[in-house]
Amino acid sequence: MRWTIKPKPERSEVDRLSKELKVDGLVAHLLLQRGINNYGDAKKFFRPELSDLHDPFLMKDMGAAVERIEKAITNNENILVYGDYDVDGTTAVALMYTFLSNCHENVATYIPDRYVEGYGVSFQGVDFADDNGFSLIIALDCGVKAIEQVNYAKSKGIDFIICDHHRPGDRLPQAAAVLDPKREDCEYPYKELCGCGVGFKLIQALAHKKAKTIDDLTPYLDLVATAIGADIVPITGENRILAFYGLQVINSNPRIGFRAIIDQIKKRTLTITDVVFIIAPRINAAGRIKHGQHAVNLLTETDYDQAKKFAEEIEQFNTDRRGLDQEITEEALQQIKDNKEEKRFTSVVYNEQWHKGVIGIVASRLTETYYRPTLVFTKSGDKLAASARSVKGFDVYEALEGCADCIEQFGGHKYAAGLTLLEEQFETFKQRFEKVVSETIDPLLLTPEINIDAQIELRQITPKLMRIIRQFAPFGPGNMTPVFLARGVQDTGYAKGVGEDGKHLKLTLTQKGSKPIGAIGFNLGDKLEVVKNKNSFDIVFSLDENEWNGQVSLQLKLRDIR
Structure with missing residues (x-):
């Protein structure tokens, strides 16, 4: 993954807000990054009021x-x-x-x-x-x-x-x-x-x-x-x-x-x-x-x-959906391998039997695997229908506009779209889409980016910090969960792969001057060699809580390791 550290707020601004709100510098830093620069903004952020909703007649x-x-x-x-x-x-x-x-x-x-x-x-x-x-x-x-x-x-x-x-x-x-x-x-x-x-x-x-x-x-x-x-x-x-x-x-x-x-x-x-x-x-x-x-x-x-x-009833629909989603994703990944298309700029797959209701989810799964603009096609009546998904920073809707002469109709937005075309147009479209994307995408966008709010020391992580960050919720676009970077950390020597086939990574980390802290890295089991033998490494993570046998403890949720 590409690690991108967000710009630091001005030190004087951090000090001013820290003093005004009586919070530490790290919290002030995080608030300024979210556009909160005074007591009034902070109050609205931490204590939202229904009375602040706008007049609907506007x-x-x-x-x-x-x-x-x-x-x-x-x-x-x-x-x-x-x-x-x-x-x-x-x-x-x-x-x-x-x-x-x-x-x-x-x-x-x-x-x-x-x-x-x-x-x-x-x-x-x-x-x-x-x-x-x-x-x-x-x-x-x-x-x-x-x-x-x-x-x-x-x-x-x-x-x-x-x-x-x-x-x-x-x-x-x-x-x-x-x-x-x-x-x-x-x-x-x-x-x-x-x-x-x-x-x-x-x-x-x-x-x-x-x-x-x-x-x-x-x-x-x-x-x-x-x-x-x-x-x-x-x-x-x-x-x-x-x-x-x-x-x-x-x-x-x-x-x-x-x-x-x-x-x-x-x-x-x-x-x-x-x-x-x-x-x-x-x-x-x-x-x-x-x-x-x-x-x-x-x-x-x-x-x-x-x-x-x-x-x-709906639980059963969801179970059926999950089964279809998994089955079709596996078939689609196999199709990419069989056609030796791992090195392309796009993924375009088709099977007339695939269920139209899950092709959007499958397109998202393929994007997670190969991280490139993706289309999943199935048969719909006498035409082919597809769901398109993109990677951060690339406008898939615009790319489809560049292929408009081999599409019947399409609609959507920057990161997700849908389209239909005639079966005889499929191969022409597939080649054209690959050409348009390869000529217009910045190759950097084909590596997932992780945005980091701040570099910190493990000793700064305390239950008080966790309590404050919990109050930043609800999280989502425009207010994502804070993500941190810590350099030169070590495992205490007991790191191991957990879950099916050691898919996930469980470890306990220390850094000079810090107490040990538990960490979990979902889908990071392949990094076990990196963290063994008390090697020094860098981590990107968010803060999380682990509940075990009624006990709640702080833990790091690892996003990436170097």
Whole structure:
């Protein structure tokens, strides 16, 4: 890995903030790197307040959206809550449906079928609304580019309210309201909300009209925090507040559906990382293996016994998903080896039998192995469909634009995209994609980079430092877990490989003047020779806690060793 140490803040600034906050220099250093340079900023960072959430009416079209929903409720119209099949979409649908059904009987939900309708607002979904007498559709986590679908709905007398967070195209749909902080004419102060976050702003505005306070909406924040974590949006500003309080709800009083999942996994306290790697994959598995509506059913259920059944169903979907994911990843890696493509700039693999619901996960796994732009193709009807994943710093969407003449259609963003093409175009596309990437990528980007906050001595690591760093959470883009570098450390002589085939590395480290401290290096078992015989070496790590037999101790979570 490439080790990159972040720029150091000015010494005078570190001293000033350290004095102002009464914290040590290392903590001040970490805060300054996160843009926190005074007491007021630090207070907002460590003690987020729901009262600091922005006025929802600052969002363009919010007034029109509230007015149209109030009209629908007054006139007893049927409202269809429509959302994407991923975690952001299904949590947003659950949030909007739960809120509206508390004050209006005629509300239903609709999640498009991943395999039949594909992503976003579908004509089939509009036909469903028309056939069942819905006159208002609220679309969540999708819709900002659905120009034709919204016009089609309009021709049938159906209005749309769109709550999206994706970048709009040149034109906006002719909807009753388009809520999207990324609209160029929207002056909403925080631009990084996820789809469920935009949905939350809408219920915040509706609640305000009913003289409810933000505290009345706290029970919905378990859904919002889950969407923030799963959609990998920055955990800064408003997202930090929503995630902070949402985690409290998940850990103290989660909705019945979440409780059914948590009871299954038997974990005591969940962090945002647990939400991303434990809760989110289960919710996602419904749409990948069966249908996203199963996730909505779980998240809106109010009877525990029924929720338990739904959670068991979803657990099975997740088990199936894991099995497929592992099987297809192994086949794809073998395909790269068989075709002797280890030295290429790209990985492009195809098998018509691969399950479309997991090719995105497989693309991510291949990227972890070979660390280069990757596409995984499967058969979809009479065409081939692919998921693309990229490496940090390289725009895969732009690379696909360079291959546009051999693609039927594509969409996505810098690091993840999807595309379809005709089977006869596959070989031409594969060669073109390799050529475009090889000519445009900086070779440095083909080695994973690890960003380091500060170089420290092991003696600086104390329970007090750990307590403070724990308060930096929730972690995520814009506020990653602090990563440190320590030079010239030694193992006490008992380093060993642990886990299957000694895949992981367990050791106890010392440095001149420090007490021994335990460390674990996941997937670093191959570094055992480097650390043996009391060799001196450098480590990059984050701080972690190890719980064993009811005892909690500090340990280092190693990221890399030299």
